[in-house]
Amino acid sequence: MSDEIRLQVKNLCKSFGVTKAVQNVSFNINKGEVHALIGENGSGKSTLTNMLTGIHPIDSGTFILDGKEIHPKNQVEANDEGVSIIVQELGTLSGLTVAENIFLGHEDKFVKYGIKNTNAMNKEADNLLEKYGFSRIKASHMIDEYNFEDRKLVEIVKATYFSPKIVVIDETTTALSQEGREELYKHMERIRSEGNTIIFISHDLPEILDKSDTITVLRDGVYIDTVKSKDMSEDDLKKLMVGREVTGKYYRTDYDEKISNEVVLSAKNVTVPGIIENVSFDLHKGEILGFGGLSESGMHEVGKAIFGASFDREGSVTLADGTQINDIPTAIKHSIAYTSKDRDNESVVMNQSIGDNICLPSLDKLASGPLRLLSDKKLRAFAGKYAKEISVKMVNTDQFVSELSGGNKQKVVLARWIGKDSDIIVLDSPTRGIDIKVKQDIYQLMDQMRKSGKSIIMISEELMELIGMCDRIIIMRDGKLNGELMRSPDMDENSLISKMV
C-alpha cells in the first residue's frame, strides 16, 4: 500500500427525485489498497460506485483518476478509463457464450473487415480462464450452462483481465459460497499487490476488517469519515455507520426456554428430484427452526417445498389439523407465509406501490360488501398501519417499491405477512444484503412473533444469525439432513461447519 492518490472524489452529488442519495461527498482513495465503503442501506455506497462506473450519470461533482477527470457514460467507457465493477446480482448475459460475455463491448479487437474472429476470441478467453485457475469453465460454452457461482467467476475475469486501475466489488460476497469467496479474496489480493485499487462494498463487518486497508463510512448520502482498518473494531464501525452506540438486544439472549410439544407443521420424506431428498422434520408452536448449510445444500428448496412452491415435490407437508400443503394458495389460506431469498424477483412486485405490495395477499380479507369491492381508503389504512408498525423508511405507501433500498424492500415483505397475520413464517435469507440496523429490527420482530406463538423457519447462510436466533438448527448437506443442534450458549460456528462440509 502506498500513499499515492489514485482517485479523488470531489463534491459529488446525486438525487433520485426528492431523495438525495449522495450529498457533496469528497474523499481520496490510494493506489494499492483495498478501500472499503460501508454504511447502512440507502447510505449511498452503490449510487457512488455506479456513478464512477458509468451506470448512473453524475449530477454534479467530479471523479479525478490519476490526475485526470473522468465522466464515463457506460461501463465500457469506464473500462477504457481503467475502472470496472463486479455487481451484486447477476452481471452476465444469457444466450451468449462465456467468451462473448467476457469481451462484451470490447469485440472490436477481434473484428477485422467487419467479421468477428470467434476462434481467436475463444482462445484468448480460454487462456484467461486458465490463468485465473478456472479452466473447467470453457470459453465457447453458453454461459447458461453454468451456475450462479461460476457465472460470478466469469464476471471476475471480465472485470479484471485488463488490469484496471480500480475494481469495484459491490456486495458480491453475500451471493457467494465460502469457496467462491476464497476465489474472490485471492484475486483481490493479486490486484492489490499489482499496485491497483479495490473499492469493496460489503455489509459483513468482520470481512471488511479482515480484507480492507482503509474504510470510508457514508451515512444517508453524507460522507462521515475515512479510517484505517487496523485501528478499528466492529463496534467502532457500527457506531460510525449508525451515528450512535448500537444499543439494545441484537440476537436473542434467552437460552433455557423449552420448545412447545405442539407440532404445527410436519414434513415427511419431502423430496424434490435433484435438489432435496427425504427431508423430514416437525415444526413446533412458538419455535424458531433454523436451516443451515452451503448455498447448494438444498436448504433454500426446503422453504419452497413447505410453501407448496416446489415442482414435482414428493412426500407430504401436513399441518396440525391434517391439511396437506401441496400448492401455494392452500399454504396461504392456512396461514403460511414465505419470503424468498431472491427478494427482487420472487418477493416484491417492483413496479407497484408499497401499499399494493403489502395488501396483495390480504385482498380477500379487505374486500367488503356483496360485490366484494375494495375500498382505497381501507387499503391505504391497512398498508399504512403495517408499514408504520415495522418502520419502513418511505415517503408514503404510494411510493414504488423499486425506489426502496434492499433492507426496506425486505421490511415491506415482512409487513405484508404480518398484515396477513400468518402463523407459520418461512424466511429464506431474511437479512441478506441488509445493514445492521434493519437486521436488528428484523431479529426483534422475529423474537416478538415467536413470543406471540408464531412458528418461524429461518433459512440462512449466515451462521451467526442462526446460532443467535434459533431454538433448533438443522444442517443440510447434499440435499439431505445432516444433523440437528439445540440452542445453547456454547454453540459456535465450527460445530455447524463440521456438519456442513
Add this chain to the structure above:
Amino acid sequence: MGSSIKTTEIKKLSGKTKGYLVLVVLLILSWAVFKVITPGNFGSPSQLLQYFQAGLLAATGAVGFYFVMVMGMFDFSIGSNIILSAIVGCVMATRFGLGYPGFVLGSIICGAIVGILNGIFYVKLRIPSMIVTTGLALIYEAVSNYIAGGVVQTLPSSLRLFGSMQGSIVLAIIAFIVAYILLNYTKVGTYTYAIGSNEFVAKNMGINVSKYKVIAFIISGAFFGVEAILSISYGSSMVAVTGMSSMSRNFTPTMGCFFGMAFRKYGIPIQAIIIGEFIINIIFYGFIALGAPTAIQDVITGLVLLIIITLTTKVDKGEIVK
C-alpha cells in the same frame, strides 16, 4: 430411474446433433402422416422438392426476421413489405428498363428502407413494435397500390430466373450464408443476443441499443426484400392488396422464425428455420392433397404448429412466459 439413464445418454450427444435429430424426426413424422392418409398424390421425391422450394421463399425472410425476434420485438408489416418490395423491384425492371439489377437491388433496397422506417418509428415513438408495424403496414399497402396503379404487376418471362429451381436455390443459399455470417461472425449477432437477453445490462456495456434495434429491422427488411424477389418470380405476378390483406403473408415467415427461436438453444437457429419452413410446407401441401376444406385446413394447421412449437420450446419450470 431407467428414464434418467436414458436422458443422460441423450445428453451426451452434442447440442447440435440433438437439435438436428429432433428436426429430422419432425420432418419424417409430418411427411409420414400424410403419406399414409393419402399415398397417391402426396410426398413423392419430386413433390418433396416442390415443397422444399416453396419453403425456401419464407425461409429467406425468416432468417432476417430472426434478428428482430431475438431482441424481443415483432413485425406485422412483413406481408406489406414483401408486396411493396416485389412491386418496386418489378417496376424498376420493367417500367424503368433496369433488368435484373433493377429488379434485385430494387426489391432488396426497398425492403431495407421499409426496415429503416419500422426501426426508426419504433425507436423514436417508443411504442410497442407490434403496434408501430401494424400502423405502418397500412401505409406500405397504400404505397404499393399507388405504385402499381391498381394493376397487377407481372414479371416478364425474361426475368423469371429466380422462379426456377436452380435460380431460387442459389439466391436462397446466398441469403442463408449472409444471415449465418451476420449472426455468428459479426458484432451485430452478439449484440442481438445481448439485447435480447437483458437490454439494461447491454446498455451498460456501452451497446447503443436503439441503433442495433434499427439495424435488426434493416436486416429483417432486406431479407424480406429477398423473399419478395423469390415470391414474385415464383408466382410471376403480384397484386397490391389493401385493407390489411397483406397480413396473411406474415404467417409462414413468422412460424419459421419460431422454429429458429425454439432451436436456438441447440445452436442451430438458421438451420432450424430452413428445415422448419420445409415442415410447414409439407403440412400445407398435405392438406391440399387431402382436399380438406380451407377452414378445417386452417384449424388443423394452427393446432399442429402450436403443438410443434410447444414440444420444441422447453420452458423451465416456473419461468414466466409472455
